[in-house]
Amino acid sequence: MAGRRVNVNVGVLGHIDSGKTALARALSTTASTAAFDKQPQSRERGITLDLGFSCFAVPLPGAAEPEETLLQVTLVDCPGHASLIRTIIGGAQIIDLMMLVIDVTKGMQTQSAECLVIGQIACQKLIVVLNKIDLLAEGKRQTAIDKMTRKMQKTLENTKFRGAPIIPVAAKPGGPEAPETEAPQGISELIELLKSQISIPTRDPSGPFLMSVDHCFSIKGQGTVMTGTILSGSISLGDSVEIPALKVVKKVKSMQMFHTPVTSAMQGDRLGICVTQFDPKLLERGLVCAPESLHTVHAAIISVEKISYFRGPLQTKAKFHITVGHETVMGRLLFFGPAPSSFDREPVLDSFDFSREYVFQEQYLCKDAAPAVVDSDENKQTGQATEDCCPQQQWALVEFEKPITCPRLSLVIGSRLDADIHANACRLAFHGLLLHGLEDRGYAESILPTLKVYKLKHKHGLVERAMDDYSVIGRSLFKKETNIQLFVGLKVHLSTGEQGVIDSAFGQSGKFKVHIPGGLSPESKKILMTAVKKRGRAGHGEAAKQEEGAERPEPAQHVELSLSFKRYVFDTHKRMVQSP
Ligand SMILES: Nc1nc2c(ncn2[C@@H]2O[C@H](COP(=O)(O)OP(=O)(O)OP(=O)(O)O)[C@@H](O)[C@H]2O)c(=O)[nH]1
Ligand SMILES: [Mg+2]
Numbered sequence: 025m026a027g028r029r030v031n032v033n034v035g036v037l038g039h040i041d042s043g044k045t046a047l048a049r050a051l052s053t054t055a056s057t058a059a060f061d062k063q064p065q066s067r068e069r070g071i072t073l074d075l076g077f078s079c080f081a082v083p084l085p086g087a088a089e090p091e092e093t094l095l096q097v098t099l100v101d102c103p104g105h106a107s108l109i110r111t112i113i114g115g116a117q118i119i120d121l122m123m124l125v126i127d128v129t130k131g132m133q134t135q136s137a138e139c140l141v142i143g144q145i146a147c148q149k150l151i152v153v154l155n156k157i158d159l160l161a162e163g164k165r166q167t168a169i170d171k172m173t174r175k176m177q178k179t180l181e182n183t184k185f186r187g188a189p190i191i192p193v194a195a196k197p198g199g200p201e202a203p204e205t206e207a208p209q210g211i212s213e214l215i216e217l218l219k220s221q222i223s224i225p226t227r228d229p230s231g232p233f234l235m236s237v238d239h240c241f242s243i244k245g246q247g248t249v250m251t252g253t254i255l256s257g258s259i260s261l262g263d264s265v266e267i268p269a270l271k272v273v274k275k276v277k278s279m280q281m282f283h284t285p286v287t288s289a290m291q292g293d294r295l296g297i298c299v300t301q302f303d304p305k306l307l308e309r310g311l312v313c314a315p316e317s318l319h320t321v322h323a324a325i326i327s328v329e330k331i332s333y334f335r336g337p338l339q340t341k342a343k344f345h346i347t348v349g350h351e352t353v354m355g356r357l358l359f360f361g362p363a364p365s366s367f368d369r370e371p372v373l374d375s376f377d378f379s380r381e382y383v384f385q386e387q388y389l390c391k392d393a394a395p396a397v398v399d400s401d402e403n404k405q406t407g408q409a410t411e412d413c414c415p416q417q418q419w420a421l422v423e424f425e426k427p428i429t430c431p432r433l434s435l436v437i438g439s440r441l442d443a444d445i446h447a448n449a450c451r452l453a454f455h456g457l458l459l460h461g462l463e464d465r466g467y468a469e470s471i472l473p474t475l476k477v478y479k480l481k482h483k484h485g486l487v488e489r490a491m492d493d494y495s496v497i498g499r500s501l502f503k504k505e506t507n508i509q510l511f512v513g514l515k516v517h518l519s520t521g522e523q524g525v526i527d528s529a530f531g532q533s534g535k536f537k538v539h540i541p542g543g544l545s546p547e548s549k550k551i552l553m554t555a556v557k558k559r560g561r562a563g564h565g566e567a568a569k570q571e572e573g574a575e576r577p578e579p580a581q582h583v584e585l586s587l588s589f590k591r592y593v594f595d596t597h598k599r600m601v602q603s604p
Contacts, residue, residue, distance in 0.1 A: 029081065029096045029281070031096045031098060032098070032120045032292075033119050034099050034218065034222075035122040036101045037125065038124055038127075039125075039135040041127065042133075043127065047155060048078050050211050051097075051215065052079065077101070077239075079096055079098040080097055083095070085220070096294075097218065120222065120223075122139075122143045122147040122150050125153045126154050126172070128160065128168070128169065129160070134448050142452065143185065149185075150185040150188040151190075151191065151217060152180070152191070157194045169192045173190045173192075191210065191213060191217055193211060194209040197209060230257065232256065232257050232317035233259045234255045235255060235311065236255050237312055238251065240304040240308060241304050247298045247299055247301050248301055248303075251297075252295065253293070253295070254289060255431075257314065258289065258291065260287060260288040261276055261278070261288070263276050263314075264276075264315055265315070269306075269307060269310045270302065270306055270307060278298045279297050279298070281295055281296075297312070309350045310351075311349060320428070321428060322424060322463070322467055323423045323461075323462040324424070325376045325475070326420055327373055327456045328388060331452045331453060337387045338357070338359065338388035339359075340357060340386050341357070344357065344454075345439050345440065345441045346424065347436070348458060351428045351429070352441070354424070355438070356422070357421070359386075359389075359418060360383060360420070361415045361418040361419065362417070367413075367414070369415075369416055372417070374459075375459060378476070381477075385418070388420075421472075427465075433457050434458045435455065435457065436456045437454075438454040439453055440453060469596065472594040476592060477593045478601075479590070480590055480603055481589055481591055482586065482587070483502075485499060485502075486583065487583040487585055490552040496538050496583075497535055497536070498535065498538050499534065501516075501536070503534055508528070510599070510600055511526050511536075511589075511600060512528060514587060514600060514602050518584070518585060519582070519584035519586075520547065524538035524540045527539040551583060588603045589603055590602075590603045
């Protein structure tokens with residue numbers, strides 16, 4: 025029986041053609057010959073994948089008996105572009121360390137910057153690999169490596185990976201034409217670096233079982249095998265698992281880890297589960313979970329944070345590609361935030377409070393005009409919020425075009441995958457956490473009305489005249505067709521200082537009567553009386569017209585009326601509520 029194995033997942037990310045696949049291959053081969061003589065390589069079977077999985081094992085650093093305990097490094101080779109985002113987010117929760125592969129002759133490129141952004145959202149540790157050093161002229165090689173290392177250090181300075189190690193290699197010296205015998209350079213050093221950088225994450229067997237499946241195939245006479253990484257919880261032989269995408273529950277017939285049968289497995293393990301037969305084509309990629317532990321949601325409330333490299337605003341009603349787990353669907357956003365008095369409230373990232381009130385936002389609030397993509401030469405990190413006028417936390421309601429299935433508190437990434445990848449702009453727009461999923465298809469009627477997001481409305485009008493000491497007629501506040509009845513009872517302020525209450529509509533032209541509980545001040549009466557007199561002269565003898573007359577000359581001095589109220593965006597009755 026082989027000793028204990030501990031699995032860690034290392035993401036291999038970088039711009040197209042930087043040499044990610046070549047690096048994954050070089051690492052696996054070097055490790056398997058130099059450090060490990062068994063055949064560790066599992067050649068996964070005929071499935072077209074955009075995520076490439078390969079692995080190698082090395083003696084576990086610091087283990088009491090290193091021979092007995094192996095560190096299994098699973099390399100997750102990510103594709104270069106468009107599908108990258110979906111893919112890497114799928115793997116994000118299982119990636120313990122990210123290798124950012126940079127073509128040393130090119131430096132930071134558009135997707136390298138995107139990878140760095142994703143890494144900051146999803147990963148804790150980074151190693152920068154400067155690849156293709158064989159392409160540097162021999163005499164100037166070290167100088168060029170040093171120069172690029174400094175540039176990368178500068179780039180990392182403004183990220184959470186400041187000071188991360190940078191290592192030069194040549195994964196496939198000579199490029200595609202070179203014979204396979206050409207030995208890669210710097211790989212043993214990279215393996216040593218990986219060993220020193222990898223910290224074995226603490227794995228937790230509690231909580232509902234959830235596994236991210238990256239492969240699915242059938243074995244004749246046995247069943248269907250799903251391979252993947254356990255995201256949370258644990259599983260034992262004979263347990264039932266649900267495949268939410270197919271809405272089926274299956275029994276676990278057998279399990280394997282690294283080609284060895286096992287009876288149980290837990291968070292972090294890479295595992296193959298064999299269940300009773302189903303068509304593997306139905307599930308290329310996805311989630312498997314403890315029955316009924318996942319939820320299918322039609323919309324969600326997420327906590328949002330803009331990615332500062334994204335150019336342009338995040339607007340309410342805008343559509344983005346929303347990636348949650350292994351799924352990417354279009355979603356429409358509506359942004360909201362706290363009232364200004366609560367701007368400095370500490371963010372709450374594990375729940376959403378329906379009892380609070382929130383302010384509708386036409387767009388995500390931020391101070392920066394978004395900076396350009398991280399650039400090798402001018403790595404300007406802007407978006408440094410001066411904490412005084414933006415809230416600490418903002419949210420969005422995301423309405424999905426197709427329902428998605430995910431666990432609570434999933435990482436959510438919003439992007440514009442349709443944007444031109446040659447535009448040298450970051451396509452990642454925001455990230456956040458799914459705080460609350462709306463499972464009811466009819467959520468707009470059943471759940472949204474409980475979400476208290478309001479727009480603060482201000483209307484301004486004029487006092488036309490005083491009726492008596494305790495009431496005035498107002499105008500120019502409502503349109504002719506407005507149902508004034510809806511506003512009855514709301515407070516209005518007069519520019520002369522009095523406060524009034526809308527009492528009733530007056531006539532047909534949008535005028536209204538305002539009751540002044542404290543009475544008009546003598547000063548106000550004087551102003552309003554003058555106005556009436558002037559008008560009296562102009563509209564001589566035409567009482568009916570005087571009442572309706574919109575076109576009379578303005579009084580010498582206006583008395584303005586202002587009305588402020590809240591309108592709840594999701595209130596199906598469109599009620600107006602007094603604002604303070
Ligand atoms: N000269 C040289 N060429 C390399 C090296 N590593 C990779 N290449 C070549 O660069 C090209 C791209 O390598 P890949 O490993 O496919 O790059 P990738 O990053 O996986 O590309 P995508 O998956 O398409 O994003 C291939 O032609 C490789 O042979 C290297 O160290 N030196
Ligand atoms: Mg590749």
